[in-house]
Amino acid sequence: MSGLAHYFEGAGIATTLISLIRDHTMRMKSPRGLAVPFELGRPFGAPNEPDFQRRVLKSALDLLERMDGPVLEDFPDTPPGPPADMEGWSCPVNLAPPPAELSEGAQLAADLKAEIGLLSPWYAQSVAASGGRKLTGQLDLAPDAIAEFLAASLGDPLPDSPVADLPIHRALKLSSDELKFFYIQAALARPGTVTDVEMGNWFYGETLAGALYFKLAAKFEASEEPPLKALGERQLIPAHQRFRMA
Amino acid sequence: MHLHEMPDAARGALINQELPEFEPTPCAPGPALAERRIAIITTAGLHRSNDAPFTPGVGEYRIIPSDIDMDDLVMSHVSTNFDRTGFIQDLNLVFPIERLAELEAAGDIGSVAKYHYAFMGATPPTAMAAVAADLAANLKEDGVDGLILAGV
Numbered sequence: 141m142s143g144l145a146h147y148f149e150g151a152g153i154a155t156t157l158i159s160l161i162r163d164h165t166m167r168m169k170s171p172r173g174l175a176v177p178f179e180l181g182r183p184f185g186a187p188n189e190p191d192f193q194r195r196v197l198k199s200a201l202d203l204l205e206r207m208d209g210p211v212l213e214d215f216p217d218t219p220p221g222p223p224a225d226m227e228g229w230s231c232p233v234n235l236a237p238p239p240a241e242l243s244e245g246a247q248l249a250a251d252l253k254a255e256i257g258l259l260s261p262w263y264a265q266s267v268a269a270s271g272g273r274k275l276t277g278q279l280d281l282a283p284d285a286i287a288e289f290l291a292a293s294l295g296d297p298l299p300d301s302p303v304a305d306l307p308i309h310r311a312l313k314l315s316s317d318e319l320k321f322f323y324i325q326a327a328l329a330r331p332g333t334v335t336d337v338e339m340g341n342w343f344y345g346e347t348l349a350g351a352l353y354f355k356l357a358a359k360f361e362a363s364e365e366p367p368l369k370a371l372g373e374r375q376l377i378p379a380h381q382r383f384r385m386a
Numbered sequence: 387m388h389l390h391e392m393p394d395a396a397r398g399a400l401i402n403q404e405l406p407e408f409e410p411t412p413c414a415p416g417p418a419l420a421e422r423r424i425a426i427i428t429t430a431g432l433h434r435s436n437d438a439p440f441t442p443g444v445g446e447y448r449i450i451p452s453d454i455d456m457d458d459l460v461m462s463h464v465s466t467n468f469d470r471t472g473f474i475q476d477l478n479l480v481f482p483i484e485r486l487a488e489l490e491a492a493g494d495i496g497s498v499a500k501y502h503y504a505f506m507g508a509t510p511p512t513a514m515a516a517v518a519a520d521l522a523a524n525l526k527e528d529g530v531d532g533l534i535l536a537g538v
Contacts, residue, residue: 141507141535143406143408143514144427144429144505144511144514144535145535146408148522150411151518151519151522153522153531153532153533154416154422154531154532155533155535156534156535157534159537160537161389161401171413180387180388181468181469184478184480184482184485186479187472187475187476187478188475190478190488193479193482194488194489197485201495204416209411266474270457270474272458274435275460275470277435324471328471334471335387335469336387336472337387374466375466378466379396380393
């Protein structure tokens with residue numbers, strides 16, 4: 141983002157940026173920046189907090205009148221949390237804990253599809269509640285079809301890519317993202333706010349799909365094909381959940 | 387996740403990653419904030435559902451007109467580490483379009499631009515240089531004289 145700030149400013153348009161990684165903004169000498177103490181991915185603080193978000197935005201915009209760049213100011217406040225009487229976030233469905241040893245092949249696919257079936261009505265509810273806004277839709281493949289593809293991908297040889305002209309490593313990445321987003325959107329059906337770590341703890345720690353992703357990551361980490369190795373090392377499990385791989 | 391909550395190795399790798407070097411760019415002048423026309427630039431990988439998803443590593447952008455149904459926006463950020471839960475809970479957390487309109491209504495800014503633009507984060511800045519120059523011309527045509535760059 142700092143690079144874009146230089147390019148636009150150099151073209152004569154004043155910029156101000158929200159900085160979630162203060163060190164980067166400082167090192168890159170961005171013309172004007174507001175460093176915020178928020179979670180990564182949340183530049184305006186917290187969801188459904190319009191007054192707070194507006195204050196962050198106004199603080200950043202106020203810097204546009206400064207001509208003494210590089211300017212890097214600090215936003216002093218953390219976002220308001222949920223009310224004290226509000227219960228912590230929980231998924232609307234109580235899923236069975238994933239077994240220590242996953243089933244294989246067709247049985248694993250069937251087990252996954254059963255889990256997906258439990259979440260499906262909550263997915264529909266969640267999409268309706270968010271006005272139709274979806275995380276899913278980047279791959280034209282239904283959750284059940286993805287379940288079959290991913291379950292089969294634990295075996296050897298790998299199945300064919302389910303999408304014509306899509307290399308197998310891209311199919312694995314996009315389909316695993318798509319299925320995870322289906323789970324996340326379903327889990328967001330219940331009112332309240334949730335952080336990405338809480339959501340990650342649920343998906344990777346409490347679902348069969350999450351358990352499958354660890355199996356797939358372990359398999360592909362050992363691959364000698366670089367795109368599959370990268371998938372196993374970086375693309376299936378986020379950094380904040382890799383501790384579960386020990 | 388807060389930066390301080392990340393595992394030490396991951397946090398260190400993120401903070402200390404190699405970055406392109408820039409000399410300070412002279413600040414562009416403009417009128418008082420209450421007279422400025424503001425556009426949002428986001429790197430959250432947002433686009434309309436019918437737009438093509440972003441291609442990793444390419445400095446391309448998508449146009450987000452002010453008057454579309456914002457619930458049509460999708461997010462195709464490539465990183466596994468990227469937080470998507472906030473976007474679904476409240477679009478304004480990453481793309482503060484309603485907050486900007488409120489500032490316009492309150493007279494804090496002059497106006498909201500006709501078009502906003504989305505990039506994919508984690509793209510090398512040099513890959514964005516050419517398109518940024520192209521985009522600057524479009525922004526000026528819309529009368530934009532202030533940009534809020536919302537990184538993620």
